[in-house]
Amino acid sequence: MRTSISKTRTLRALIDAEAKRAGFEAVAVTSPGAIPLAPARLAEFVSDGFHGSMDWIAETVQRRAEPSTLWPEVRSIIVLAMNYGPDHDPRQILEKHDRGAISVYAQNRDYHDLMKGRLKEIAGKIVARAGGDVKVFVDTAPVMEKPLAEAAGIGWQGKHTNLVSRAHGSWLFLGTIFTTAELEPDHAEIDHCGSCRACLDVCPTDAFPAPYRLDARRCISYLTIENKGPIPREFREKIGNRIYGCDDCLAACPWNKFASAASEAKLAARDDLREPPLSELLKLDDAAFRAFFSGSPVKRIGRDRFLRNVLIAAGNSGDAALASSVRTLLGDVSPLVRGVAIWALARLVPHAEFSERAASGLKTEDDATVREEWLAPL
Structure with a gap:
């Protein structure tokens, strides 16, 4: 023994x-x-x-x-x-509306x-x-x-x-x-959350129906990463400029004050993924997307879903200078991209211009979900 x-x-x-x-x-x-x-x-x-x-x-x-x-x-x-x-607090980028916010873990x-x-x-x-x-x-x-x-x-x-x-x-x-080795177990940790609700209250989309319960269908990380289709309209404005995941509930935790930045693990963020400009991301074709995100978790969702997220951020930016790139994507081969490009354009150009483009777009568009995007703002 x-x-x-x-x-x-x-x-x-x-x-x-x-x-x-x-x-x-x-x-x-x-x-x-x-x-x-x-x-x-x-x-x-x-x-x-x-x-x-x-x-x-x-x-x-x-x-x-x-x-x-x-x-x-x-x-x-x-x-x-x-x-x-x-x-640093990763939520600082949420105030930079011309930049895309990528979750810390994916940088x-x-x-x-x-x-x-x-x-x-x-x-x-x-x-x-x-x-x-x-x-x-x-x-x-x-x-x-x-x-x-x-x-x-x-x-x-x-x-x-x-x-x-x-x-x-x-x-x-x-x-x-x-x-298969027999090892002596360590003692379990106890819950130290107490009465704190910081992580629950900070969620932009109310994804927590109760403490310790997450409805992934409302979570921005799920919506921008796991969800393969259009992002429901009720969440688009709340997503802001988050183009891959969301760090809000993690960043709000008071226990982070005891955490030091990663050092030994050498997981420091790539400089070009800290605050990428939306204007550049909107120009990515499939080859450029794969090259830019080589080795990154972002690559796994593919160019179309990623551009869906970027277009939502563009629509939320209030930056009319992005309208030119958005217009280009109205003719994208992907219905997913075309549909959200319409949503973004409606928020970036005068209604009269949008109505004119909608009249033209509806004549040639045969995808039902994309047609709905043209009709919704009218």
């Missing part, structure tokens, strides 16, 4: 050292059965339709809610967190690739030392990282449903290593 305990402690020391070397600010261990409340909460989220068009969540409810269903051999789950905290290369490589290195060291088997997961697999991180003691799920850490605020990427 003493030898077994010694081996376990030695393995844990190795994991902690390798995690620090790889740039992870926090590492903790939990057991597969440590999130008993997760299945019911996830089922409620799906039954209420809060997942919107993210069908993969509904399709993987059972595997997502119970780690041992995903991999029956798992005995311990190692949760690792990487800090991506900004060095550098895709964190999935970055973290997965580092997790695999750590997992390899675990197998070399202890034998057995491991599996590495970063966000894309049906794993509930946030409840597991809470159970492991890294933080707690705040009222905005994201993980909050007393040491790092709301700015953490999460990854997990499932292992």
Whole structure:
């Protein structure tokens, strides 16, 4: 027994050292059965339709809610967190209406690739030392990282449903290593939100029907990233100049005052993605979009959905100088782009000009959703 305990402690020391070397600010261990409340909460989220068009969540409810269903051999789950905290309040850009606001996490290369490589290195060291088997997961697999991180003691799920850490605020990427090794679990973290409602009250689209509950269908991150179709009119003005995701609820968290900007993880934002001008983004064709966002999470949504978001920001900008680029996109091959270009133009030019263009556009447009966009402002 003493030898077994010694081996376990030695393995844990190795994991902690390798995690620090790889740039992870926090590492903790939990057991597969440590999130008993997760299945019911996830089922409620799906039954209420809060997942919107993210069908993969509904399709993987059972595997997502119970780690041992995903991999029956798992005995311990190692949760690792990487800090991506900004060095300023990211909401400052919301006042710069001629610029596009990209969520902090997407201002550098895709964190999935970055973290997965580092997790695999750590997992390899675990197998070399202890034998057995491991599996590495970063966000894309049906794993509930946030409840597991809470159970492991890294933080707690705040009222905005994201993980909050007393040491790092709301700015953490999460990854997990499932292992057949038996490791002593860490103690779970408790909720420190108290009576605070900052994250709930700051949401521009009222996406939180209650504390700890998120209706993704109203969330700007969902609308600009996961949603593949037109963004409902009721949300367009509220989106402002947010062209990929939204940091408002994260940035409003008071616990961020204890978080330092990411350093060891080397996740500083690309300069050209901090405050990109809408005038330049509106000119991107597919090749230019792919080149500009090479290695970035933004690339995953494709040029058409991205331009949909940029056009909404242009329409909200009040900058008539953008009207020329918007007019060009009225003839875009994508109905998604054409439709929102119409909406933006209606907000940037005099009504008489719009009415004239609508009369001409309706004669040639055969897409029903685009025709609705021409007719709505008339």
